[in-house]
Amino acid sequence: MLTNDVLQTMSNHRSIRSFTDKPITDEIIDTITTAARWASTSHHVQAYSIVTIKNADTKKDFAEWTGGQPWVASCPVFFVICGDFSRHARASKQYTAPFTVGGIEQLLVATVDASLVAQNMLLAAESLGLGGVMIGGIRNEPEKVATRLQLPKYVFPVMGLALGYPTRYPAQKPRLPQNVTVHEEHYKHHRHALETYDKTISSYYEARTKGADTRNWTARMAQYTEKNKRPHLKGFLQKQGFLTE
């Protein structure tokens, strides 16, 4: 394996949920967001927006709305990364052109653009000694989030990102093996490839929970996919102008 600072920063990732009191300076926020926004973007649409939140009341409400995640309140800065076609809607109005982002394709374009920027933001932060965690729970209460952040039509929260200086570095959560996730020339099933990984994840949780939870990866996933998740999301996205075709 080759190595350098970029590869090391990537390979050192773990989600950080416990932060010191040290604030994040505006210079750091500017550095992170400026570098991150060089991410690729489909057809240069740049269909995302970032909202930076330091207000304690907003963070406290978001901690509750994301399902009770105290690190959302305790992090010095919380970001909401949104898919955003509102600038494009205004451009269309300016040129009196028809406008639609109602197909699944446009929702995916905005989701991808927002995700590429978000990954860069977290990695940029990690390279400066910060740590953080992405918060999918921001989609729990998209209506409340949109109202609080005054999101216009054609904007929706894709994820949250809590950043700060880590109090400690927990163990890394092992990833799926390379031969299960990387396929040569075409997709391949490896029938028994997950057995070892299941044992690894079982040991990881056993150590983390002091023996209270030893469920393996497949058992966790079987539970995760039992039910339709966040069924309210479809109606919210439609209200915001997506999924109408």
Added chain:
Amino acid sequence: MLTNDVLQTMSNHRSIRSFTDKPITDEIIDTITTAARWASTSHHVQAYSIVTIKNADTKKDFAEWTGGQPWVASCPVFFVICGDFSRHARASKQYTAPFTVGGIEQLLVATVDASLVAQNMLLAAESLGLGGVMIGGIRNEPEKVATRLQLPKYVFPVMGLALGYPTRYPAQKPRLPQNVTVHEEHYKHHRHALETYDKTISSYYEARTKGADTRNWTARMAQYTEKNKRPHLKGFLQKQGFLTE
């Protein structure tokens, strides 16, 4: 602004579409994919797969199917990054648990997971002196791509990624201004903020096309959003087990 190797690599991004003949070693592919797969993932689902393609015939067909993009054929390695819940479907079968990824939420989770890994892959590659371009056009012909790559149910192509050694580094395409894309505490419209950017983009294309195309950003975007894009995508995703609820 602060700087380091990670921030510099990010800030130096431009899409590369012209590659030398130098092949990409398996060590480099392993290094890139291994580092990239440390990306964050919602609930540890790791709902993505990467297919690496060196086969000349496949790359040639993909160059055509992505709308005539010769760099897809000429790059030494082309990657298709997929959303992937097939491992989870098998886990559910193993535990005889109900299984659904039919809500919009699960489609977004897989799209985000795939995008986070893809952004890391491109940045990891750039840190090693390679360059590349993400290919949304892989969604032009998802049925043909899925058949060629033998993608099972619950797997769909999110994007392609062409990688190789750059023959040259074209000018960077300027990004939207910070004050348009980064909002403090809540979303803000800046009525005239795009006027300067429109001039910047107009000059960028004028230089790149030797005066043939001077359209600005808002004019380009007004055209981009005129019609529903890739309307076939919905049916394909439904066939793959998504968007059924």
